[in-house]
Structure formats: C-alpha cells, structure tokens
Amino acid sequence: MEKLAILWQQSGLAQMELGPAAMMTVGLILLYLAIRRGFEPLLLVPIGIGTVLVNLPGAGFEAAPVYDAQGHLQSPGGLLYYIYEAGIATGLFPLIIFMGVGAMTDFGPMLANPKTLLLGAAAQVGIFTTLLGAVAMGEFGWLDFSLRDAASIGIIGGADGPTAIFVTSILSPELLGAVAVAAYSYMALVPIIQPPIMRLLTTPAERRIVMQQLRPVSRVEKILFPLLLLVLVGLLLPSAAPLLGMFCFGNLMRECGVVNRLSDTTQNALINVVTIFLGLGVGSKMSAEKFLNWETLGILGLGAFAFCLGTAAGVLMAKLMNRLSATPINPLIGSAGVSAVPMAARVSNKLGLEADPHNFLLMHAMGPNVAGVIGSAVAAGVMLAMIG
Amino acid sequence: MEKLAILWQQSGLAQMELGPAAMMTVGLILLYLAIRRGFEPLLLVPIGIGTVLVNLPGAGFEAAPVYDAQGHLQSPGGLLYYIYEAGIATGLFPLIIFMGVGAMTDFGPMLANPKTLLLGAAAQVGIFTTLLGAVAMGEFGWLDFSLRDAASIGIIGGADGPTAIFVTSILSPELLGAVAVAAYSYMALVPIIQPPIMRLLTTPAERRIVMQQLRPVSRVEKILFPLLLLVLVGLLLPSAAPLLGMFCFGNLMRECGVVNRLSDTTQNALINVVTIFLGLGVGSKMSAEKFLNWETLGILGLGAFAFCLGTAAGVLMAKLMNRLSATPINPLIGSAGVSAVPMAARVSNKLGLEADPHNFLLMHAMGPNVAGVIGSAVAAGVMLAMIG
Amino acid sequence: MEKLAILWQQSGLAQMELGPAAMMTVGLILLYLAIRRGFEPLLLVPIGIGTVLVNLPGAGFEAAPVYDAQGHLQSPGGLLYYIYEAGIATGLFPLIIFMGVGAMTDFGPMLANPKTLLLGAAAQVGIFTTLLGAVAMGEFGWLDFSLRDAASIGIIGGADGPTAIFVTSILSPELLGAVAVAAYSYMALVPIIQPPIMRLLTTPAERRIVMQQLRPVSRVEKILFPLLLLVLVGLLLPSAAPLLGMFCFGNLMRECGVVNRLSDTTQNALINVVTIFLGLGVGSKMSAEKFLNWETLGILGLGAFAFCLGTAAGVLMAKLMNRLSATPINPLIGSAGVSAVPMAARVSNKLGLEADPHNFLLMHAMGPNVAGVIGSAVAAGVMLAMIG
Amino acid sequence: MANGESLIAQGVDLMIYGMGTVFVFLTLLVLAVTLLSAAVRRWLPEPVPAPPAPRQVDTPPVDAHLRAIIQAAIDQHRNR
C-alpha cells in the first residue's frame, strides 16, 4: 500500500496550499481577460498559463537542475527555470522583442512632424511622478518599496511591455510578475482609461482642430533616422543603448530594403517564438509570496495613476505647444505619447472623429505614439544609469 | 613526411573500427526506411544523419568542450554535444514538441464522445505489460534491464515519440537511441502491425457497426477543455504536468482564437526547428556500445509486443463498452487508442471501409487517438512519480 | 549636482575615445556598403550594426555577466557577449548556416558534369598561396601573423563566409572581425575583381566555347550524393566533417522530398534568425585594438590577392582540362570555382554572353561554383587537422 | 520505492498502480468533460464555430470551376 501513499503524497491535492491555489486562479483570470476581454492576448495568454504551471504543486516547473559532486546532471531543471534564466535574467528576450517591434514600426509620421516627439517626452511624466509616489509609500512605511522597486513600478507608466520587463528584471526581479501584469493590463485598458481624461482636459473646439496634411517622407530619411537615433543614444545615454540599439537595428532592417527576408523573420517567426517564451518566463515569477501581498495592490494602483498622469501630461503638452507654435496640434494626439502602440493612437483618432466625423487623427497620433516608445526607453536608461 | 602521417592518423580510415562502421550502416538504413519506406521521415531523417555523424571516427560531433584551469575555452564541443545537453538532457525539446503537437490537435471528436477516452486508457495496457516483460528478462538475467530501463522500454507502447524521449532521457538516457528508434519505427509500422490483430479480435458484424453522427462541439468547450485537463493533471498527477501542461498550452493557443500568430509559429517554424535538433540529438546517442547489443534486440522485440498488446486492449475495451452501453461503438476504433496520431485512426477507418464502404470511422477514431496521447502521458507521469 | 556628474560620467561623450569612434565610423561604412552598394547586405548589415553597438562607450554590449561568491547573478552580460559565446565560440551558428546553405544548394549541374569538381579544387590554390604570403610577412616580421593567423587569412580565399568564420573562430578568434569583413566584402566585389583576370587569361575564341547540354539528373542521384560526400569526408578528412556533414544534412533534407517542412524552415526562418545573430556576433569582435592595425590592412590586401589567385587558378585549370579531355570546357566557368555562390557563376555567364550572345554558361558554371564550397571546406579541414 | 522487493514485484506494483492511475484519471476526465459540456450547453450556448480558416491562402478551387465555365462560354460563342 505504500505505493498508493507515494502516489498520494506526490499528488497536487496532497501538496496543495492556499497560496498556489489562489495564484492558479489569478492565472485563469488572466486567461479570461486575454481570451474573452481581449487584454493583450499575445502576452497575457502565455503569462496566464505560466502562472498556472508554476503554481501546480509538485510539478517543478521552476526547479533548478541538480548536479552531483562531479558536476554530472542528476535531475534536470524545470522548463520555466531554463526559460527564465536563459531569456529574462539575461535580458535577451525583451531585447529581441524590441528588435521585432522596431522592425514593425514606421517612423514616417513622426519624421513628417518631428515636434510630436515632445509629446512623447511629456507623457513620461507619468513614470517619474509614479516613482515619487512609490518612494513616498516606502518612506512612510506603508509599503515595502525600495528606490529600485519604485523605478520598476514607475516604468509601468511607459506603457511599453518589453521596456518594463527589461528594467524590472534588472532592478527588482521579484516584482517582475506584478509589474508586467500591470503594464500589459493597463495597455489593454487604454481605451477605457484615456478618453475621460482627454475629454476633461480639452474643449470641443480643441478636439475639432484639423491638422496639416503630413508631408511624404523619403526612404533615405527613414533609413538614416534609426542610425541617427542610435548614435545620439550612444553619445548621450549608453544605458538606454541596449533597448534603443536593438530597436534601431530592427527598424533599419525594415527600412533599408535590402534584407527583407531578415526583416520578415524578425517580425514573424522570431518575435512570435520569443513572445511565447517571454510570457511563460514572466509567468514563472507569479508565485504567491511575490504576488499576493499589499505591494501588488500598490503597484496596480500606482500603475493606473501613472497611465492617467502620462495621458494628461501628453494632452496638456499638446495644448501648450498650440500656444507657442503657429501650426495647429489637436490636443487629442497628446495622449498617444504614452505609447501603448497602436491603441493609444486609435483612441486619439476615435475621439477626434466623435468631435468631427471628417477629422482623421490616426496618422498624426502615430508620431507621438512611437515617440513614446523612445521616451520610455530613455527614461529606463536614466533609471538604470542612476540606480542600476 | 610526418605531415602525411598526421593526416593519415587523423583520417577516418585510420581510426575506423567495426562498431562505428556498423552504426553508420544503421544510420543509413534508418535513412533508407525514412526516405524510401516513409517511416516517420520527419524524425528518422535527422536521427539517421545524427547516427552517421556521431559515428564518424575523429569528427568529434559529441566531444565535450575543453576549458583550461582559468576556465577559458580551449576547444569547443561538438555540435551534437551542445544539442543534446541543451535540448534533451534538459527535456526542453520534447516539451516544446509537445506544445506544437497540442497546437495541431483537435479535441472536437473526443469532446463529442468523451467515452472514447476509456479506449485511450485501455491501450496503455501495452505499456505496463511490456514493462513487466522487461523486468522479467532482467530478473531472470537474460538481459541487463533495471526497473528504470523497463519503464523506458514500456513507454514505447505509448506510440508517442516525444513522451518516449522525455521519459527515457530522464530514466535511462543510455537507452535513448534504441527506444526512440523503436518508438518511431513501430509508429510507422502501425498500418502493418494493427490490421491482423483487429481482424482477429472482431467479427465482420462488429466491424460493420455504424456509429452515431458526432454532435458539433462549441468553441467554448474547446477552449475550456485544455484548462480542465491542465488543472486535473496538476491536482492528481503533477509528474505528468510538464508534458500535458505544454500540450494544453499549445492546444489553448490553437483554440482560443486570439493568438493565431503564436499558434501558427508553434505549429510551423518552432516545431520544425526543434524537430531537426531533437532528431540530431537522439541520433547522437546511437553509439555502438549503447546500440549494438542484445538489449537493443530485446527492446525492439518488447516494443513490437507493446504495440500489439495496446492494439488488442483497445479493441477489446471497445467490445466491452459495447456490452455495457447502449450507444454502439465500432471496435475498430479501439485500436486508435495507442495514439500514433493520425495513422492509427486512418487504419481504423480503412478497415471500417473494407467491412462497409459507406461506414466512415475516421472522425470517430480521432477521439481515442488523441485520448491515447493523454493516456501515455499519464502513464509516463506515474512512472516518473514512482521510479524517477 | 553630483547626479548630473553621474549622468555625465556615464554618457558616451565623456567616455568616448578615438578608437571606438573610428570603429563606429567603420560600422557605418559597412552599412553604407551593404545598403547603398549592395555588398552582401544579409551579413554586412548585422555586422555593421554589431560594430556600432559594441563600440558605443559604456553600453556594455560585450560585457560578461558578473556573479557573486555564491554564484548568484549580480549583473547580466551584454547581448553581444551572450550571442558570441553561445553561437560563435561554440561554432553552432556557422554550422547551422551551412546546413541552410546545403538546403538551398542544387547539386544537379555538378552531378551532370562531375569533372567540374576539379575546377573547385584548383580555385583553392588562392587559399594556400595566401597562407604562404601571410607566414612570409610573419617570418620577416613585417606583420604579427602566426601560422594559425595565416591559415585564417588564407581561408578568405575560399570565398565562403561560414567556412571562414568557422575556421577563424577556432584558429584565431581575434582576427574574426577582419577576416569576416574581408571575406564578405570580396565576395560582393567578385563582379569587379574577376572579369579583368578572366579576360586576361582567355582568348576570345576560348570565351566563345559552347559546352554540351547538361544531362538531366535523376532524383535518386541527388539523394545519394550528399550521403556519398558525407561518408567520403568521414573516411578521409573527419576535421572537415562538421562543416560538410551539416551541409550534406541540409542538402539531403532538400532532395529527399519527404521532409519538405523541415527543409523550408531550414532555408527560411532558421537560417534568417541565425544570420542575424551570426552577423551581430561577428560585429562584436570589431573592436579598435583588434581591427585598427596594420594586420587588418595586411588581411585585406592578402584577401584580395587570394581572390585573384583563386580566380586565375580556376580559369587556368579549365584551360588545362580542355587540353587533356575531348569534351570542351569554356574556361570562363573556371573562375566560378572560388564559390561565392551564385555571384561567381553569374559573372561567368555574363562574360560568356559578351563573347557570344547565345552562349549561356550559368548552369555550367553552377557546377564549379558548388564544387568550390566543398573545396574550401576540405581546405578548412586540412588546416584544422594540421594546425588546430 | 522499497528496494527490498524483487524486480518482478516492483514491476507488478508499477503495473497495478500505473494502469489503475491511467483508468482512474481518464474516467475522471470523462466525467469532467461530460459535466463541462453540459455546463457549457446550459450556461454558455453558442452557435457552432466555423472550421478554422486554412493557414496559407491557396488559390481557391473555384479557379478550375471558373475555367470550365469560361471554356463553355467560349465554345458557345464559337458554335454560334
């Protein structure tokens, strides 16, 4: 009968505790949000499954390999252990994703109207005020946040998944699960979070502002821009170079027109494979002790706060620029500065059409949208330079 | 002249021994079976080449890297060494393949007729009686089989390549080559092995049994099933969770409908790349001392025995269920319970059409067919739990 | 204010030195050559970007990971560090590329006219005379070349990127950047380097020689050839087996007709991904101290010399064969023996059409062209056997 | 597991508990699936899904059909 005992002791039921059970529920909720509610499914489906797998009692998905004294492998590690150590602890996966994002990004609209880069800068206010909020909570002892934690939480406001994962995996890995989940969830909630703020801060007249037709951008400009950005980053903020360097590499492959087969693979097979494993790896950090605590609630709250602030800052910056410059800017495109490509730009377009059915803002909003990606990568670089 | 001597001493001819020469022949035979006879070419072509490469005298395909005292790389390892250590010793490749198989599997027919799961259970009898046969041979000292070896041999009866490789690489790596070759060869031989057994155990009348049209299965059921299976495995048999967890993940990506680009890549680029390297890695274990011995003959014999038993058990189970339940089951679909997807199901369909040209069993046989995959993964889990 | 100091000290400007600045310029020049001049863009774009990235002061792309005493990761390594160590120091990337090249190679023309293999042999004269030139420079103390360096430089004459990278990464890694850049640049310059030599060494009458229509080659021959080559290499020159083994494996997948999905992935997603990372990894060795020295000038000079010699040797060999054998050979196809597939063959065709607008040599030139790949792999094997 | 026993005994144990687990697990799965289907049809009824779209877009069979039709059309013209 002791065989039955063995089987029973090894069963999940026998080893089940409250924490893992709750986390499996969290994983299933993430899957529900991804599949039914369409929350960033490409990331939240793998993250959700990873959460369930890593919390299956006794399944050993995050077990480290065991070696004997001679260094021979005695028992192999778990799948999620290898994925996390090889792809996330090293930073490889976020960087490869960023390369793919670069290969999918068209800088044309931004190049046609470079001033919109400033909207991408303004929207990063969300990052740093949130950081301040987090350190305040830490200082007052409400929650246990260090400066490194606070930076990781602030970067949620960047509305850029790979950037958030890259920074957090370096500064405070134990927050990776909560930060990634918050970042992707709020990116999915952009169509709900942003409109009220945008309406609040703009007058109907402002929302009807028609912008100048964007000039065509030549291929040469599109090829030279990533190189320009790369050199500028290298000279001014090398700590942002890993993220923006790969981003520029991907974009150069896209635009140069002579390596289309590499560009295609980067945008498809490669980014898809890495997305699957990135999601699983992030999920592997969704353990009860790391996720089921007040800090997570604080992170979710502060993340929402960051998104709202970034949205507002972008809109207000647009209004300010309207004051200072002759060429009109519809403030609705300011909110796209938080990146969350391309949702935020679509939101700007939607509200624009509500105000004037003939006023299409999508292309105009793509400028600040991609600028926001650069902006949050720069913000990440500053944090890594000053804290990391 | 000593230069010529160097070249000659390093040549394969000078270093050739009988064992490697014989194994290279084995590799070429595997290639012949794969290319000319269509034996599971996707696996046996890489395995065959891997067998030839690893047995080329002096080519060093399985050499381990050499480091000096300071830990600097002196000479790099061989390609097959890296592939085996990174992908098979860790279990990563079989698990990724299983994810891909899940993404290619349609559980619809099984969900429409869940009772067929029991046929997938019955067919696993082959696994365990074969295990018993192997331990007997070990006990009587005919062949040198430990309990771990016996389990690895039995799993051949699961007619599921990745499962067999995953279990064997954990329980008795030195048998990996023989077990994998046996598993894939017999899966290819299913159309030859199964029919006589099926005819022997069924009457023409039984073979003409017409089954009820399968009800349509809703998308929601297809989405919820992998999650249900995943949780059930986690609760009851965590040791089967790595295999079935990745299987369910792949299937969820397929069915959820919101991550088609991930599902496509999993079914194509990713599984193809991993298949190539899995095959090469398995081939790298096809060395003379591990393969050219009586144990291999025993493994091949026992493997065939396992397939026959599993087939018979499936058919008999179907006949038993016919006795006990009102809804008729054509016993020919029982044999599909050994998995070997989709060959076994096609065999059931073929024999059904022989008996009645209007009786299409293919869809009905897909149920036990996929059930067999789950069944052998569960069997693998039990073995890993009780022995591993 | 010390925060500003921190940011400034960490900025690239503050850390910029002449060497890295010059190398970044080199990287941008490589990008210009690749994008504007079409120099082997698939490799030179990633190499160029890798050169820029690795020379960004303070970006740490080639930093090694830092572990504390307990072996916990303190700071992760740089992207290019991981790529180089995992893919180039191990030799994996060149071998995988070679597998893909094999899957893209059609040996039909060569099988239809096997004598052209000798042209592929003759063209390798370039490799070894260049080696001799390099050791001479070393002996006379003009440049600091060891025998290993000389071999790596000579292999440039093989006009085969992966072979050059594979050999150099084993024999003299510090030359990898210069050798790879020279190899790919001259392959791109084949249409400029070869024609004058070819015209110089042939009479108009010879250039007008019409060759016999190639016989059709059966599928069986195409399937058996890679196996024949593989066994021959294994028996005679195992040190060439890694390169030619993977090459034959890829070609077998292509020709056997039963694993098309593996062959497709090998020719597309897999080779594209590996090409990107191979290029980045090679670029990571483009540091000022390794590249900006007289040795590099010597390498570039010797490499050009190697290409010219190989071209001449191929043409002269073709003329010699014309003397000895009845069946006419147009000497213009001899130059294709340096490989540089398929440019060299196109050059032969172009000059043929100049001499006689109705004389298409492309198919005839593909024979020596692919023979050249085998030839340089064999040469690589000899070097590894006698020096490595 | 207890190493005192003979190899055979261990094998027998493994067979009994193994087949037992397989049957128990898959029987539970049958029940679970049946409940699941019932629950879904009760609370989440849904129109039957269309078969998943083919992965690569091939030229649709209609082409052949088309060609036939044209041919017919042409012929009619000729025969007029």
Place this chain on the structure above:
Amino acid sequence: MANGESLIAQGVDLMIYGMGTVFVFLTLLVLAVTLLSAAVRRWLPEPVPAPPAPRQVDTPPVDAHLRAIIQAAIDQHRNR
C-alpha cells in the same frame, strides 16, 4: 547614489534628472531630425517611396469580381 539622503530626496532627484534627460534628449532629437530632413531634401532628394509591398500574396479581390462577370455572361446566354 548617495545613500545618506532620504528615499524621498533620492526620488525627487531621480524625477528631476529623469524628466530633464528625457526632455533634453527628445528636444535634441527634434533638432537632429529637422536637420536630417533638411539635409536629405537638400542633398539626397528622392521620389517618394511606394508603400512597402504586402507580405503574403493573397488571392486578389479580382476573383470575386471575375465570378460576377462570368455569372453575368452565363445569364445573358441563358436569357437569350
């Protein structure tokens, strides 16, 4: 960074220098891009590029169109 300061103080510093860097960097980028565009239009003028070709070749819409035309043709025959 200096650990003497309070967490708040460090956060404030990080905010000031962070936002400062972001704005400085992106302002410089605006200037650089403007110069770049001017330089390109001045020295490397170019016809505007066509939009990048679609990645997978789908069956062209014309098929549907074709079908319609045929149908019309057939009908005309019938109705004659």
Place this chain on the structure above:
Amino acid sequence: MANGESLIAQGVDLMIYGMGTVFVFLTLLVLAVTLLSAAVRRWLPEPVPAPPAPRQVDTPPVDAHLRAIIQAAIDQHRNR
C-alpha cells in the same frame, strides 16, 4: 606540428599537403560521383524528376489569362 621548423617551412608544408588533399579528395569525389551516376542509371533508372514545386503558392498566371478571355467574351456581347 614540429615547432623546430621556420614559419615559412611550416607554411610550405601546409600548402603542399593542403592542395594535395584538396585535389586528391575532389578527384576521388569525381570518380565516386561517376560510379554513382553509372550505378543509378544502371540499377535505379528513374523518370527525370519534375523541377521542385515552388515554395509559396502564388496566384497562378492563369488569372491574367482568364481576365483576358472574359474581357473578350464581354466585348463580344457588347459588340453584338
């Protein structure tokens, strides 16, 4: 290899043995391939293989052709 010799001497050796091996190997390959082809044509004769099918299925040229035919058909109708 023997390190007593001068670098030059080693280079010369490498050249001699290297080119030697290359020629010997490829000459053997010529013989082997010739034998192989003879053997295949003798014992495994085969119809010449069709060129390998194109990888991605594009819309076949026939469409253009079709369009032409239709156009003709339509015109004939009009011109009637």
